[in-house]
Amino acid sequence: MGKNKNILGRRMDKRLKGFLLVFILPTLLLYTVLYVWPFFYAFYLSLFRWKGYSMDGMLYSGLHNYRKLISDDIVWLGLKNNLFFLVWSTLIIFVLSLFFAACLTRNKKIRHPNIYRVVYFFPNVLSIIVVGVLWMFIYNPSFGLLNGILRTLGLESWIQNWLGDKNVVMGALVAPQAWMFIGFYMVLFIAAMQNVPEAYYESAMIDGAGTIRQFFSITIPLIWGTVRTALVFFVVNAFSRTFALVNVVTNGGPNHASELLTTYLYNQAFVYSDFGYGSAIGVFLFVVVFVISMTVMKLTDREAVRY
Amino acid sequence: MKKLLAFLLMACLMASVMTTALSAGDNKDLSILWSSGGNGDFVDYTAAKLKEAYGLNISLEYNAKAHEILRPQILGGNPPDIAMVQHSFFDYFAAIEGGAYLPINDYLGLTVDGSEQTVYEAGSSDIIDSLRVNEDAYLLMSNMNVNGLYYNKAMFDAHGWDVPETWDDFILLCETIKTTTDIAPFIYPGRYPYYLQSFIMPQVASAGRGMDSIKDINNMTEGIWNSPEFLVAAERIQYMRDHGYFADSIALSHTEAQMEFINGNAAIIAGGSWLQNEMGDAWPEGFELTYMATPSGAAADDEKFVLVSGNFFGFLSAGANSDWNGEFLQYYFSPESALTVAREYSVVISPAMLAENEEIRNMLSDSVVQSFMSANENSKYFMLYSMWYAEFHAQYQNQLTALISGEIDAAEFCENMEDLAQQVREDDFITKYQVS
Numbered sequence: 001m002g003k004n005k006n007i008l009g010r011r012m013d014k015r016l017k018g019f020l021l022v023f024i025l026p027t028l029l030l031y032t033v034l035y036v037w038p039f040f041y042a043f044y045l046s047l048f049r050w051k052g053y054s055m056d057g058m059l060y061s062g063l064h065n066y067r068k069l070i071s072d073d074i075v076w077l078g079l080k081n082n083l084f085f086l087v088w089s090t091l092i093i094f095v096l097s098l099f100f101a102a103c104l105t106r107n108k109k110i111r112h113p114n115i116y117r118v119v120y121f122f123p124n125v126l127s128i129i130v131v132g133v134l135w136m137f138i139y140n141p142s143f144g145l146l147n148g149i150l151r152t153l154g155l156e157s158w159i160q161n162w163l164g165d166k167n168v169v170m171g172a173l174v175a176p177q178a179w180m181f182i183g184f185y186m187v188l189f190i191a192a193m194q195n196v197p198e199a200y201y202e203s204a205m206i207d208g209a210g211t212i213r214q215f216f217s218i219t220i221p222l223i224w225g226t227v228r229t230a231l232v233f234f235v236v237n238a239f240s241r242t243f244a245l246v247n248v249v250t251n252g253g254p255n256h257a258s259e260l261l262t263t264y265l266y267n268q269a270f271v272y273s274d275f276g277y278g279s280a281i282g283v284f285l286f287v288v289v290f291v292i293s294m295t296v297m298k299l300t301d302r303e304a305v306r307y
Numbered sequence: 308m309k310k311l312l313a314f315l316l317m318a319c320l321m322a323s324v325m326t327t328a329l330s331a332g333d334n335k336d337l338s339i340l341w342s343s344g345g346n347g348d349f350v351d352y353t354a355a356k357l358k359e360a361y362g363l364n365i366s367l368e369y370n371a372k373a374h375e376i377l378r379p380q381i382l383g384g385n386p387p388d389i390a391m392v393q394h395s396f397f398d399y400f401a402a403i404e405g406g407a408y409l410p411i412n413d414y415l416g417l418t419v420d421g422s423e424q425t426v427y428e429a430g431s432s433d434i435i436d437s438l439r440v441n442e443d444a445y446l447l448m449s450n451m452n453v454n455g456l457y458y459n460k461a462m463f464d465a466h467g468w469d470v471p472e473t474w475d476d477f478i479l480l481c482e483t484i485k486t487t488t489d490i491a492p493f494i495y496p497g498r499y500p501y502y503l504q505s506f507i508m509p510q511v512a513s514a515g516r517g518m519d520s521i522k523d524i525n526n527m528t529e530g531i532w533n534s535p536e537f538l539v540a541a542e543r544i545q546y547m548r549d550h551g552y553f554a555d556s557i558a559l560s561h562t563e564a565q566m567e568f569i570n571g572n573a574a575i576i577a578g579g580s581w582l583q584n585e586m587g588d589a590w591p592e593g594f595e596l597t598y599m600a601t602p603s604g605a606a607a608d609d610e611k612f613v614l615v616s617g618n619f620f621g622f623l624s625a626g627a628n629s630d631w632n633g634e635f636l637q638y639y640f641s642p643e644s645a646l647t648v649a650r651e652y653s654v655v656i657s658p659a660m661l662a663e664n665e666e667i668r669n670m671l672s673d674s675v676v677q678s679f680m681s682a683n684e685n686s687k688y689f690m691l692y693s694m695w696y697a698e699f700h701a702q703y704q705n706q707l708t709a710l711i712s713g714e715i716d717a718a719e720f721c722e723n724m725e726d727l728a729q730q731v732r733e734d735d736f737i738t739k740y741q742v743s
Contacts, residue, residue: 049736051398053381054405059736141555142567164497164558166712253498254557255708270375272698273398 039286045279052275065280075281078261079288084170085177085260086238086292092178093185094234100182101189102215106201117190121183128180128241132248135176139163163250166257173258176245181237185230192226193219228300232293239289261285334630336364338387340377342618343369349450349648349656350391353638356420363631381407381623388628389635391449391620394694399619403445404738409622410443414633420641422660429640429657437689437742438619446619447636450654453598453678454505454579454614460595462490462571470599472607474513474543481552484574491554493547494573496561497711500704502577503544504690506601507707509612510540513603517610518686525691525742527732532724541710541717548711557712562586569594579616580678584653598677600685611685615658646670655679695740702727 046065050058069075100120104113123131138145139162147159162172196219204214220227243262246252252259252267261281269278337357341350348369357363366387370376374392381402402408415427415435427435430447438446463470466488471477481492495502512520515536523531531537547553554573556564561578562585568576569589576582583596590596600611622632638644642664645656649670661667661676662683668676693700703724710720731737 051401051405052378053398053402053407055382057401057405136560139558140563141558142572161555161558164555164712169558250558251498253705253708254712255705255714267701268698271396272701273401274698 042279042282042286045276046283048276050275051273052269053273058276061276065277066284068277069280069284074256074259074264075261075284077256078259078264081170081258082239082242082260082262082288085174085242086235088171088174089177089181089238090231090234092174093181094230096178097182097185098189100186101193102219104186105190105193106211106215106219117183117187120186123180123182124184126180128244129248131176131180132245135179136163136249139172164254166254169250169254169258173242173246173249176249177242185233188226188230189223192223196222224300224302228297231296231300235289235293235296239285261288334628335362336366337389337628337631337635338366338368338626340368340370340373340380340387340390340392341620342373342392343371349652349654350639352644352647353635356638356641356644357631357634361631361634381405381625384625386623386625388626389620389622389632391618394619395697398694398697399446399621400440400695400738400740403440403621407624408445409624409626409629409632410445411447411622411632411636412444414636415444417633417637420637420643422642424640424659426636426640428659430636431658433687434615434617434689437691440740446621448617449620450648450656451615451617451658451679452579452581452655453682454502454577454616455678455681456506456575456599456601457568457578457582457674458575458597458599459568459571460597461593462574468574471602473602473604473609474510475605477602478546481547482550485551490571491567491573492552493575493577494554494556494559494564494567495577496559496564497557497708498560500707500711501690501693501700502561502579503707504693505579505614506577507540507544508614508688508690509601509603510543511536512612512686512688513605513609514539518612518688521612521688522742525689525695527692527696527728527739529729529732530725532728533721537724538717538721541720544707544710545717548713553711557708565589575599580655580675583672583674596672596674598674598681600681611681613682613685613687615682615687615689642667658682691740691742696731696737699727699731 047060047062048058049061049064100116104110104116110116126134139147141147141159141161141164144162146162150156150158160168160172163169200218200222201214204218209217239260239262242260243266246258246260246263247266250258252263262285265278265281265285268281269275339350339354341348350367354365354367358365368376368387373390374396377386377390377392377397380386386407399408415425415430417426418424419426419429422429426447431451434448434451435444435446438444458470462468466484468480468483469476471480484490484492495506508521508524511524512518514520515534520531520534520536523534524537554564554567556567556573559567564573564576565578565582565586566589567573568578569586569591580598583590600613603612604610622629640657640660642660645660645664646667648654648656649661649667653671653675655661655667655671655675658679661671661679706715706720706723706727709715710717715723732739
């Protein structure tokens with residue numbers, strides 16, 4: 001479509017453009033004030049040392065907060081834990097949600113697939129706080145469900161202090177994350193898979209392609225746009241939606257073993273009253289997420305497949 | 308028609324302006340923001356009395372996230388007139404530094420309603436003085452808690468265990484419990500290591516110079532965190548760790564640890580006077596929750612040290628109405644208010660009043676009365692540094708977790724703490740406070 005032409009290909013006159021702008025402007029303004037401006041203000045704040053209780057108490061410190069960030073071991077530990085979530089949550093959720101989506105879409109032997117969709121999607125409806133508290137009880141070393149089941153099965157050697165042991169706490173936190181989001185991505189993939197024409201599968205079957213070959217040669221390429229979107233969601237979720245879960249379940253403990261960039265940012269700003277440093281961590285977080293998202297988009301960029 | 312509409316609009320505008328102008332001189336609106344939660348919503352009595360006596364329009368908001376509401380209100384210039392928020396989430400001293408709070412010096416001499424005590428006396432003069440900034444008082448304690456150790460007297464009687472008075476007795480008891488039962492001798496909420504302050508600091512004080520050692524801790528005196536007395540305290544924790552006296556509670560919250568205690572899986576818990584009320588109906592029949600002053604000395608009659616804590620409130624500088632601050636305090640710290648709160652929430656507003664008023668004591672559970680009587684009889688201390696240096700306090704708790712989980716030993720714990728303290732001393736951005 002050429003410049004200054006509307007959907008019908010006709011040149012838009014100035015009055016029409018002005019009319020459209022009037023409708024877009026309030027939302028754009030709201031978005032700028034509530035979403036864009038805080039980004040820039042966070043950059044600005046990161047150059048100050050500020051306790052957050054009086055605008056007069058802001059002390060310009062240049063790059064002090066960034067120098068502190070570079071030498072702060074907790075920041076790098078938080079980044080490592082966020083990447084742990086990114087890798088393992090993505091792997092588990094991606095594989096399982098694709099698998100379930102394929103089963104419920106392609107396997108005609110499964111009766112009442114809608115029931116399974118509801119069951120798998122249900123955890124996604126719960127508040128993340130509820131999920132966190134639920135899993136805290138599951139992981140309780142004394143009366144928790146998990147250790148209880150292990151004890152019953154005679155697997156006492158597998159019993160752990162799931163949330164109190166620095167060696168297992170991160171793995172323990174991946175489980176509720178996966179449990180909560182498998183259903184969401186499954187539904188996303190089901191919607192994409194249902195748009196793949198059945199004729200492709202029939203042709204493939206005639207040509208002798210098995211189920212697995214069909215999945216990798218037909219399904220995946222034709223839902224690649226959705227897969228790509230899901231991967232970007234994974235990146236964002238690994239850095240943003242994990243905050244509430246960790247904050248409720250472990251608050252970054254024991255002794256920073258489950259600390260994330262977001263939980264550390266929160267504590268620096270709202271608990272230790274160092275908004276400047278918290279903002280610097282926020283800026284760092286923004287850069288990390290941006291770089292990873294762009295990398296994912298670049299690596300997954302491919303021409304659309306057409307058969 | 309247009310003229311009629313314009314006239315009506317103008318009349319409405321004039322009416323609203325006049326109403327505002329006429330009511331501006333009344334100053335009868337009072338807004339109060341109060342953190343709700345474990346300690347109860349106990350400004351109701353005071354608000355009702357102010358309404359009854361002075362015809363005030365009181366806007367009283369109880370909110371568990373009051374600290375999140377208050378900060379932006381302070382920055383926006385529209386805070387409530389009076390606010391109580393949890394100090395673990397709100398840096399009162401930074402707010403005072405920023406001019407957010409009014410000094411309360413002028414109100415301290417007022418007599419509380421129904422008593423001859425002054426606000427200064429009823430509001431715990433030692434706490435008021437500890438919280439002064441540059442000689443001015445800004446904060447009052449809304450309620451006091453006594454922190455310490457608690458046990459089930461019925462369990463102790465059934466096993467024939469004596470309540471320890473010295474450190475050696477305590478260790479002997481722990482060993483007896485460990486070797487003869489499946490009960491963990493000692494439990495604390497691992498997610499909140501600060502619960503151990505009531506246990507650790509008496510060890511420091513007993514091994515050192517008593518209250519002067521604790522004062523040095525609050526004042527971040529150079530060398531205190533790796534001093535001989537602090538090393539003794541750390542070594543005692545390490546000893547308990549190495550001998551398996553701690554329950555496996557590193558990941559437990561306060562309520563989870565308390566449930567373990569209630570279920571008889573642990574003999575002694577580090578808790579506070581809120582324990583009875585907080586666990587509500589969970590206490591089984593026959594459970595006798597009893598307070599124990601932390602055994603830390605070498606002899607039974609050695610000085611004992613009791614940690615007190617609580618929540619704080621003050622009057623906001625940018626609040627719309629400061630005319631009723633004195634009256635608020637006169638009712639809040641009155642005997643009737645203390646009695647109401649004790650009856651409904653088992654919470655102590657004024658320890659001074661509790662000591663003198665048998666009616667208040669009768670409203671409280673035994674464990675609460677025991678806690679406060681012990682605080683009155685022994686040396687009370689406050690961990691002020693935890694309010695002044697929040698990040699340092701968080702790092703202290705992390706180091707404690709590392710010590711108890713076996714990652715570090717006592718000497719390393721002390722060295723790390725002194726290094727962290729030195730960083731605080733050298734950081735000019737962190738305001739330093741002193742206890743006199």
